[in-house]
Amino acid sequence: MASPQYRLVYWPGIPGRGEHIRLVFEETSTPYTDTATTSDGLDRVLAYVQGNVPDDNINPPPLAPPILQHLADPNNDTNVTTISQTSNILLYLATHLPPGSIAPDPKTDPNxxxxxxxxxxxxxxxxxxxxxxxxxxxxxxxxxxxxxxxxxxxxxxxxxxxxxxxxxxxxxxxxxxxxxxxxxxxxxxxxxxxxxxxxxxxxxxxxxxxxxxxxxxxxxxxxxxxxxxxxxxxxxxxxxxxxxxxxxxxxxxxxxxxxxxxxx
Ligand SMILES: N[C@@H](CCC(=O)N[C@@H](CS)C(=O)NCC(=O)O)C(=O)O
Missing domain, CATH: 1.20.1050.10 (Glutathione S-transferase Yfyf (Class Pi); Chain A, domain 2)
Structure with a gap:
């Protein structure tokens, strides 16, 4: 089975700023993985916060979680968009999830x-x-x-x-x-x-x-x-x-x- 296209990187053990992203995924029934529930979750968050995730020449490196990773192809880890900043992630999702699910369609309401x-x-x-x-x-x-x-x-x-x-x-x-x-x-x-x-x-x-x-x-x-x-x-x-x-x-x-x- 293909793994989810969306991955949330956020500190395990607290709802924190990651919760805004989780609520969007839950409301829209969008499959996602979450470092809060994976065994290597804390290590993955620490790697970002400590600047140990190698730069990839496409995505500017994020400073802090929440971090969203969006895989263009769920079976291929090489084409990943990485976005940070809570509100920015929400905007990204609003333009990638089905129109109307968490924001009006920009075609009908551009502002x-x-x-x-x-x-x-x-x-x-x-x-x-x-x-x-x-x-x-x-x-x-x-x-x-x-x-x-x-x-x-x-x-x-x-x-x-x-x-x-x-x-x-x-x-x-x-x-x-x-x-x-x-x-x-x-x-x-x-x-x-x-x-x-x-x-x-x-x-x-x-x-x-x-x-x-x-x-x-x-x-x-x-x-x-x-x-x-x-x-x-x-x-x-x-x-x-x-x-x-x-x-x-x-x-x-x-x-x-x-x-x-x-x-x-
Ligand atoms: N304005 C950022 C704030 C990000 C932020 O402060 N993240 C916290 C967790 S909620 C963090 O881990 N910060 C690490 C640091 O600032 O060194 C956002 O909304 O995403």
Whole structure:
């Protein structure tokens, strides 16, 4: 049997940024391999991060995972496209998976991919990168334990100021005419940007449960929480979330520290 044409290279043991790519594969029933579940997975990720994967004269070498490898021919390892950067990988998949599955067909809506990319990048900025910086406000290379006072300051500001700003922004997007009805972010149709917002909110819920449940109870961001629910109820996503392929949050971007679980 031919092996899958898509390979995801990402750290085993955490959902992390790789999760956005997994959700696309799961939603579209696209076969993929994942270093999270292969025996040599960690070694393969380390080889990329440490710069030990030989350059191939076609693909610029990636700096960090997630990394997508797309084999032109599943039986031939020599013709492989290698793409990095989460949102860039999502754009690539949006143009290679069946039109309409995670983005409108560019023939009918040429700007859609760029709108969706803006929305995905904005969610990743405010609901993924900034939460990460709450436990690493001084340096990514230092342990959380080496930057605890600064983390507390950052997390306090995040849950009081930045989190409601980003929730409010996406509520506004969902209330705009461009959303096409307010169920999905753009054009009245489900897209990869909805998956990104879902995953980001899921991580923030894990990291700051007190803040998120307060904002949910208040009802100010009802459309955002309804989108979260609607994504989780998509049959393929529900099935995936229950499966062993869905890894638990631990020491990745989204971490639970009781002292940072602040009620705004
Ligand atoms: N902006 C990049 C960030 C990539 C990134 O920071 N990857 C992390 C894992 S989520 C990593 O392993 N970084 C290694 C490093 O920065 O040295 C993306 O969205 O893909």
């Amino acid at each position: 859609a991919l760029f709108y969706l990319n803006s929305l995905a990048l904005t969610a990743l900025d405010g609901l993924s990168n900034e939460p990460h910086d709450c436990h690493h406000p001084i340096a990514s290379g230092l342990y959380y334990e080496d930057q605890k006072p600064e983390s507390l300051r950052k997390a306090d500001n995040y849950v009081r100021v930045r989190l409601p700003k980003f929730l409010g922004y996406f509520e506004r997007v969902l209330g705009s005419g461009a959303s096409g009805g307010g169920k999905w972010l753009y054009g009245g149709k489900f897209s990869f940007a909805d998956l990104v917002l879902f995953q980001c909110l899921d991580g923030v819920k894990f990291m700051f449960p007190k803040a998120v449940s307060k904002y949910e109870r208040e009802g100010t961001y009802a459309k955002v929480f309804a989108l979260y629910q609607a994504v989780s109820e998509r049959p393929k996503i529900t099935e995936y979330l229950k499966s062993s392929r869905r890894q638990k949050y631990s020491d990745g971007i989204y971490r639970y520290y009781e002292e940072l679980d602040i009620e705004p």
